Amino acid sequence: MSTSHPRFRRLAAFSAALLLAACGGGGGGSTGPLPSFDTSAVAVADPGTALSADWRKGPFAEIFVRGYQDSDGDGIGDLKGLTNRLDYLKDLGITGIWLMPITRSQDHDHGYAVSDYRNVEAAYGSLADLDTLVTQAHQRGIGVVLDYVMNHSAAQHPAFVNANSGSGNAFRDWYVFSASKPSGWSIYGDPWRNGNGGFYFAVFDAAMPDFNLKNPTVVSWHQDNLRFWLNRGVDGFRFDAVGNLVENGPNAWENQPENFTLMGNIRDMVGGSYANRFLVCEGPSAPLAFATACGSAFAFGHQSDLINAAKGNTTAISNLANYFGTAPGTAPATMSTMLSNHDSFAGDRAMDQFNGDEAQYKLAAATYLLQPGTPFIYYGEEIGMRGGSLSGDPKLRTPMSWTSSNIGSSGFTTGTPFRALSTNVATNNVQSQQAAGSLLNWYKAVIAVRQAQPALRGGAHVSATAAGTTLSLQRETVGQRAVVMINYGSGAALISAGGLPANGVLTSVFPPNGSNANTDAGGNVSVSVPRQSVQVFVIAI
Numbered sequence: 001m002s003t004s005h006p007r008f009r010r011l012a013a014f015s016a017a018l019l020l021a022a023c024g025g026g027g028g029g030s031t032g033p034l035p036s037f038d039t040s041a042v043a044v045a046d047p048g049t050a051l052s053a054d055w056r057k058g059p060f061a062e063i064f065v066r067g068y069q070d071s072d073g074d075g076i077g078d079l080k081g082l083t084n085r086l087d088y089l090k091d092l093g094i095t096g097i098w099l100m101p102i103t104r105s106q107d108h109d110h111g112y113a114v115s116d117y118r119n120v121e122a123a124y125g126s127l128a129d130l131d132t133l134v135t136q137a138h139q140r141g142i143g144v145v146l147d148y149v150m151n152h153s154a155a156q157h158p159a160f161v162n163a164n165s166g167s168g169n170a171f172r173d174w175y176v177f178s179a180s181k182p183s184g185w186s187i188y189g190d191p192w193r194n195g196n197g198g199f200y201f202a203v204f205d206a207a208m209p210d211f212n213l214k215n216p217t218v219v220s221w222h223q224d225n226l227r228f229w230l231n232r233g234v235d236g237f238r239f240d241a242v243g244n245l246v247e248n249g250p251n252a253w254e255n256q257p258e259n260f261t262l263m264g265n266i267r268d269m270v271g272g273s274y275a276n277r278f279l280v281c282e283g284p285s286a287p288l289a290f291a292t293a294c295g296s297a298f299a300f301g302h303q304s305d306l307i308n309a310a311k312g313n314t315t316a317i318s319n320l321a322n323y324f325g326t327a328p329g330t331a332p333a334t335m336s337t338m339l340s341n342h343d344s345f346a347g348d349r350a351m352d353q354f355n356g357d358e359a360q361y362k363l364a365a366a367t368y369l370l371q372p373g374t375p376f377i378y379y380g381e382e383i384g385m386r387g388g389s390l391s392g393d394p395k396l397r398t399p400m401s402w403t404s405s406n407i408g409s410s411g412f413t414t415g416t417p418f419r420a421l422s423t424n425v426a427t428n429n430v431q432s433q434q435a436a437g438s439l440l441n442w443y444k445a446v447i448a449v450r451q452a453q454p455a456l457r458g459g460a461h462v463s464a465t466a467a468g469t470t471l472s473l474q475r476e477t478v479g480q481r482a483v484v485m486i487n488y489g490s491g492a493a494l495i496s497a498g499g500l501p502a503n504g505v506l507t508s509v510f511p512p513n514g515s516n517a518n519t520d521a522g523g524n525v526s527v528s529v530p531r532q533s534v535q536v537f538v539i540a541i
């Protein structure tokens with residue numbers, strides 16, 4: 001039941017102190033002045049971007065700024081550090097980065113308890129540092145997408161401190177209060193928490209009270225916040241927990257119709273006023289529906305099939321073949337795909353799921369980098385980082401492994417890292433992964449072929465067929481068809497593709513030394529694909 005719900009696990013990092021601060025609700029009524037915050041309206045002022053429209057096709061990197069690169073020796077990653085690593089991301093082939101929350105937070109860790117929606121977490125730097133990051137990223141053809149948390153704020157956010165000061169406060173209706181404790185609710189536990197003069201709704205944690213998104217003033221303030229960042233040149237947003245935005249009752253608290261309307265309105269606002277932006281939603285229990293409402297959504301569920309297919313599971317391979325399409329119940333090409341992310345409910349880091357098996361790891365990576373969809377690479381995935389010796393989500397959020405010790409001028413920090421390092425930092429780090437045959441070079445090579453071939457970069461789904469432990473898929477764009485054959489099995493396999501131009505030549509584009517293949521008079525081809533390998537062809541159409 002409640003605590004088994006995956007999203008609950010996000011909160012493992014929260015300290016008891018924060019909970020006490022929230023539950024105390026300001027100590028039963030503060031006598032001091034209540035805090036204020038910026039509620040000013042923000043008009044559209046699009047500075048534009050120099051990015052090509054293709055940047056939105058990815059691949060993206062999901063980056064935890066706290067864990068990426070420290071620039072000043074305090075052991076905490078920051079925006080200047082990330083800016084210094086942009087060349088690495090460009091070299092990998094990344095065209096967009098999603099930053100987990102960089103706004104000021106109460107948790108000072110994952111950042112999802114936002115205490116100021118219009119400023120940067122002090123340990124990460126300043127607004128000027130963000131502006132520099134965006135400018136430098138754009139110069140490398142990389143867009144910057146921020147995490148935006150609309151469902152809840154921190155309990156320490158001034159809006160909630162006001163709201164919780166008493167039932168007569170002007171901000172009371174910004175949150176969801178009830179004079180008496182409502183009965184019958186059980187989500188990830190009882191979401192109703194003791195506040196001043198009543199109970200407030202906080203689905204994830206007492207320290208993260210839910211906004212009242214039925215209040216138009218709150219919604220328009222959020223839209224002002226979004227414009228605040230868009231006007232600085234930020235390229236879009238990843239929206240957190242969109243399944244939880246509005247509640248209509250104890251049995252109607254998830255994926256409510258209002259959630260889709262809210263996100264659709266934001267999509268219209270951003271798309272109608274700002275050029276070349278990208279939005280993606282996190283709605284784990286309704287990914288396809290949110291892909292429509294938001295423009296893109298993360299393909300929760302699909303990531304397990306990618307992992308299991310690479311292990312040779314035929315059901316998972318069949319699921320991969322049936323995932324993308326145009327029929328109801330299939331995913332659009334705009335779906336955002338991944339192997340794992342920062343939340344343990346999405347799975348351990350890939351290297352831990354594969355228990356060090358790089359052959360399987362490479363197959364999973366190639367599959368999602370060559371399929372339709374917008375791939376999101378979780379930072380360190382490309383070098384096979386394992387988690388840390390930690391429990392819960394923090395084990396997924398260790399410092400990026402740059403060198404074998406990760407300390408010193410080329411490592412994560414010159415000081416003491418804020419968190420334990422990954423358990424395989426000695427072997428799997430950027431420095432050691434420069435070697436031929438490495439996972440990092442595999443990622444670079446697959447991304448390079450994806451970016452070089454239009455049908456692989458943005459081509460639509462044509463067909464995908466599973467047969468035993470093989471997958472054969474085709475994608476197409478104007479003038480080009482791509483054929484991808486993947487053998488997940490432990491022996492060579494004959495993989496077929498059909499519906500191709502008759503008596504044509506399929507030009508091999510991966511692996512680098514691959515042989516071309518010929519279609520027969522019926523437009524069919526069969527290729528012997530070695531065990532655990534990938535072959536990619538293109539043909540003009």
Ligand SMILES: [Ca+2]
Nearest residue numbers: 070071076078
């Ligand atoms: Ca720092």
Ligand SMILES: [Ca+2]
Nearest residue numbers: 210244245246
């Ligand atoms: Ca909510």
